[in-house]
Amino acid sequence: xxxxxxALTKGxxxxxxxxxxxxxxxxxxxxxxxxxxxxxxxxxxxxxFILVKAVDVLTYVQQGVxxxxxxxxxxxxxxxxxxxxxxxxxxxxxxxxxxxxxNYNPFDYRRKIVATKYPRTAARYFQEKGEDIEIIxxxxxxxxxxxxxxxxAIVDIVETGDTLRENGLVIFEKxxxxxxxxxxxxx
Numbered sequence: 693x694x695x696x697x698x699a700l701t702k703g704x705x706x707x708x709x710x711x712x713x714x715x716x717x718x719x720x721x722x723x724x725x726x727x728x729x730x731x732x733x734x735x736x737x738x739x740x741f742i743l744v745k746a747v748d749v750l751t752y753v754q755q756g757v758x759x760x761x762x763x764x765x766x767x768x769x770x771x772x773x774x775x776x777x778x779x780x781x782x783x784x785x786x787x788x789x790x791x792x793x794x795n796y797n798p799f800d801y802r803r804k805i806v807a808t809k810y811p812r813t814a815a816r817y818f819q820e821k822g823e824d825i826e827i828i829x830x831x832x833x834x835x836x837x838x839x840x841x842x843x844x845a846i847v848d849i850v851e852t853g854d855t856l857r858e859n860g861l862v863i864f865e866k867x868x869x870x871x872x873x874x875x876x877x878x879x
Contacts, residue, residue, distance in 0.1 A: 694738070695733070695734075695738045695739060695740040696738060696739050696740070696759050696760065697739075697740045697741075697742065697757065697758045697759045697760070698739060698740070698741050698742070698758060698759065698760045698761070698762065699741075699742045699744055699748075699749045699752040699753060699757075699758035699760070699761040699762070699763075700741055700742065700744070700749075700762050701744070701745070701746040701749055701762060701763050701764065701767075701872075702730075702743040702744060702745065703745075703746070704784065705762075705764060705783060705784040705872050706743070708783040708784055708872070709762050709781070709783065709872065710723055710724070712781060712783055718734075718737060718739065719734070719736040719737065722734065722735060722736075723741060729743075730742065730743045730744070731743075742757070742758055746763050746764055746766075746767045747767055747771070749761040749762065749763040749767070749875070750763065750767065750768075750771055750773055750775055750875070753775055753875055753876065753877050754773055754775060754877055756877060756879075759877075760874060760875070760876055761775065761874070761875045761876070762781065762872060762873070762874055762875075763872070763873060763875060764784055764870055764871070764872055764873070765780075765869075765870045765871055765872070765873050766788065766849055766870045768873060768875070769788075769810070769813045769868070769870075770810045770811075770812050770813050771812075772812070774878070775875040775876065775877060775878065776875060776876050776877065776878045777873050777874075777875050778873075778874045778875060778876055779873065779874040780871050780872075780873055781871065781872045781873060781874055782871055782872075783871065783872045784870070784871055784872040785851075785869065785870070785871050786849050786850060786851040786869075786870050786871075787849070787850050787851075787866045787867070787869055787870060788810070788813060788847060788848070788849060788850075788866075788867040788868050788869075788870060789847070789848065789849075789850040789863045789864075789865065789866050789867060790806075790845055790846070790847055790863070790864045790865040790867060791835075791838075791845065791846050791848065791850070791856050791862060791863050791864060792838045792844060792845035792846065792861060792862070792864060793838050793839065793860060793861060793862075794860070794862055796838065796844060796845055796864060798845070798864050798865065803824055803825065803826060804823070804825050804826070804844040804845060805825070805826045805827075805828060805842070805843045805844050805845075806818070806825050806826070806827050806828070806843055806844065806845050806846065806847055807827075807828045807829075807834050807837035807838070807842060807843035807845075807846050807847075808827060808828075808829065808830065808834060808846060808847040808848060809829070809830060809831060809834060809848065810847060810848075811827045811829045813847065813867075814827055814847040815827055817847070817867050817868075828842065828843055834846045834847075834848050835848070835855055835856060835859045835861060836859070838861065839859060839861075845864065846861075847867070849870060850863065
């Protein structure tokens with residue numbers, strides 16, 4: 693019998709995903725002390741797990757290397773590919789938000805500069821609102837962009853808001869909720 697291959701997002705949602713799998717009866721003890729290992733054969737069941745970065749979950753599922761993927765909807769919103777979304781797992785809940793320094797005026801009619809790790813999501817959101825913005829893609833900590841004058845505001849994922857507060861930023865708008873999804877290849 694062929695093993696069911698599951699691509700898991702390593703990092704922020706990894707532990708919540710493992711806990712959820714265990715709650716439905718999949719023994720994941722072998723994933724707990726993984727060290728740097730990335731591919732795991734379950735010694736208990738017919739499962740194989742692949743731990744990859746979130747954006748790569750889509751690739752592994754799309755290319756048929758993994759049968760199932762578990763990934764945040766932020767990745768799905770940002771990517772152009774369209775995997776088949778089977779289920780909202782209701783873990784890893786957070787929000788896409790627009791944030792900036794307290795003196796930011798979201799109603800100012802001048803063209804704004806927005807820094808983000810999610811340029812497609814931000815562009816689509818502002819376009820739907822009829823706002824013309826310039827987007828600067830940043831891979832690291834976007835919170836410093838308005839502090840240093842690189843951008844007027846940021847679009848980022850916010851779970852608790854602690855990082856924003858610690859850097860003197862406030863949320864001006866909640867754009868859309870994010871959660872962890874179970875995906876498969878449409879084929």
